[in-house]
Structures are given as C-alpha cells and as structure tokens.
Amino acid sequence: MAPRANWKGYLRLSLVSCPILLYPATSETEKVHFHQINKETGNRIHLQKVDAETGEAVPAEDIVKGYEVGRGKGYVEVTDEDLEAIEIESTRTIDIDQFVPRDEIDDLYINRPYYIVPDGKVGQQAFAVIREAIRKHGMVALGRLVLSTREHVVALEPRGRGIMGLLLHYPYEVREPEEYFGDIPKENTPKEMLDLASHIIETMTGHFQPKKFEDRYEDALRDLIKRKQAGEKITPAQLEAPKTTTNLMDALRASLQGANRPSHSARKRVSGKTRRAPAHGTPSRRTRSRRAS
DSSP, X not given: OOOOOSEEEEEEEXXXXXXXXXXXXXXXXXXXXXXXXXXXXXXXXXXXXXXXXXXXXXXXXXXXXXXXXXXXXXXXXXXXXXXXXXXXXXXXXXXXXXXXXXXXXXGGGEEEEEEEEESSSTTHHHHHHHHHHHHHHTOEEEEEEEETTEEEEEEEEEETTEEEEEEEOOGGGSOOTHHHHTTSOOOOOOHXXXXXXXXXXHHTOOOOOGGGOOOHHHHHHHHXXXXXXXXXXXOOOOOOOOOOOSOHHHHHHHHHHHHTSOOHHHHHHHTTOOOOOOGGGOOOHHHHHHHHO
C-alpha cells in the first residue's frame, strides 16, 4: 500500500506554481513495537484518559486542546476549528523566497527529510522547471510550510526526478555547543600521536554504503523474542566495559598493528566461509525486505 501524504498544497517560485504532495522519507514501521500487557492475565492494557480532578474517564469527543495561562489560573480552550482559522500562506503553499549554498546549512539545523512529488499531471512540467532550475544553480531553496500545527522552514533540493525537503530547526530549538564543550580543557596533541591516529584512520577509510548497515540491536531483539517464544531461558549477556586508556602512545601503536592485520571477517571471506544465518530461523532483514516487496 502506498504511503499517505503528510501534506498537500502548492510549490511556488515567483509566479510559477504547481500542486505537490509531501511524504515522509523515513519510516520505523519495520522496527519491533511492544504493547503493554497485564502480567497476570496476558491481556493487552488500554490506557484511559481521565479527568485530573474527578478521576472519571473522559470520552474522546469531549477532549480538546488547552493552553495553560498560568499555574492555577486555568486554561484557554483551543479547538481544531480554531487552529484551522489560523490561515497563513504557508498553510497551503511552500513559497520559495531564498536560495543558499547547501554547505552553509549547519547539520544541527536539519530536523527530518520528506519527499516532494507533483500532484497530478497538470503541474508536472512546472514542477520539473522548478526542480531543474534549483539543480542548475547548485543551491537549495528555502521556503516555509505549516505541518502539524507548526510552521517550519524547509530546504528544498533536487533528488532524482523529485525534490527532497529538509525541515529545519529554528535557532531557539538548537542548543549552543559551548554549553557542553566550554568546560573541556584544551589539550596538546603531540605530532607523533596525531600521525599514529591518522594512520589508523587511513586503514579504516572507505565509502559511505548505507546498505551495509545492520541494526544489530533490532536483529538481537527479534532473536530474543523467538527464543522466548520457544521457551528458552534468557540470561543477561556479560559484556566487559572498555578501560580508560592511560598509556596513549602504546595504545595507538598497538591499534595500528591490529589495523594492519586482516580482520576476522576478512579472513572468513578469504577462506570462502559464508555468514552465519540468524539463529532459530529468524529471517534476515534483507530476506524480510524481499518478502515485503
């Protein structure tokens, strides 16, 4: 089933506009999700919303949003109809008002990505013109849109035949790094130590290949559920915590020697051994993806 669009409206560059749809570019539906259950009966728990004063359950139709005007001073009731009355241009239109170099956007400001596609055939050519104009200049376009009752700044950049929109944080949402880094003392970095660390990095350098990422915790979690289902007793894993390095030079030299030796996984590949299948018949993530498609 195709995902549902999170937003529907228009993209506009000066006097050129086209209808668009906005979809979330990431999903966590493949992850393991838990329900709360009654330990005694095994039945699922349903949470109720209750009145804080009377303790009585409140039906969904009687629940509205409220803004607390002050401690003990009550709330201002705000309904969905009230929110719909806030009609600013970015509620229905992403209006491009600036172009900036992509590398000027600090990663701290990036919130979450979305895919933007044309809505229907009528505006496809206008969509393509806007997309290719952005691509030609090698910049990203900045606009605004209202999503989930909040206005967001969005950075638009071409991606294949579509456009990727990156929601950006506002400055007041970004914490100053000095609050965390300010107390870190300045340390001298001897050239010999820095050279050894650089050599280690060189032996570990490669290309960014996200398809090789494995969610090891997710796989272990599925394996644990399978073992529990089979009645197997679960015992905590005994993991040794890393020790703080006291002799840095010796550690760097030993690390470099280890980095120059073939890794265990590399030796397995050379010997022709295949990767061990997941325990207890649990399908791998790649297998699950093929089945889903």
